[in-house]
Amino acid sequence: MTVRHALEGLTEYLRGAKVASARLEAEMLLAHALGLDRLDLYLRPERALTEEQHRRVRALAQRRAQGEPLQYLLGSVLFYNVKLRLSPAVLIPRPETEELVELIVKDFLGAPPQRVLDLGTGSGAIAIALAKAWPQTQIVAADISNEALAIAEQNALSNGVQTQILFVRSDWYSALTGSFDLIVSNPPYLRSGALDSVQREVRCEPRLALDGGPDGLDAITRIIRGSVHFLAPHGRLYLEIDADQGERVRRLLLATQIFARAEILQDSSGRARFARAVRSA
């Protein structure tokens, strides 16, 4: 079997399994299985696969057809120019979260915060992207999942920012001390009842990373209430939220009475996906 035949066969197989971008995913999976770049598939299409390579491609194809997300099969993802290793213990970082990082970096342009807290760090995506953007900043990255923290620490190391980030196992703020100029979180915010009807790929991600309780606001409420004790004067809180949570999140922010300003902001597709609040003195 040649590379060209394998690519055609894999594309058809994935299409039959209702994978949306079958050709692109076939290219990525085949290149991954063969240890090549995607371009190499087209530069040497007549190259023959070994029996072992063939077996590897088949195994990946079957897992993808059964709904395992592409990113878990590839084992890594690019997030805001940071390469992150992934496992099913961590959420696959999303483009909206990259937009949140972009927004934060823009807001602090020229005056990066000194102390940052990333709550629910998962793969470490937000903490590592911010550490790379702000080499003088110290970051605490917390998660309740030991498996997630192990992956996040490896990612910090492979991106050369391990000295800037302290990883802490914590149930939100429970194991933390000190105060922060910036608190950021992409918390679990889906309604528990909605989890059974999400895409099959999302069902492969950790429930702990997605389940926000009956109304989706359990984690958000705890993070906002706790910020009263952990946010420095003039400090800022940024949250990723679901598109229908904006008004309730704004009310939760205002109820703390510590914020001079609380806004709900849209992502690039016009959905209200972020909350930003600035603490008064």
Ligand SMILES: C[S@@+](CC[C@H](N)C(=O)[O-])C[C@H]1O[C@@H](n2cnc3c(N)ncnc32)[C@H](O)[C@@H]1O
């Ligand atoms: C939506 S994921 C976000 C992961 C990562 N920050 C990102 O943006 O890709 C939420 C994270 O919150 C963590 N988490 C859930 N409950 C928690 C809790 N009680 N305390 C701390 N972290 C928690 C999960 O383990 C998961 O890593």
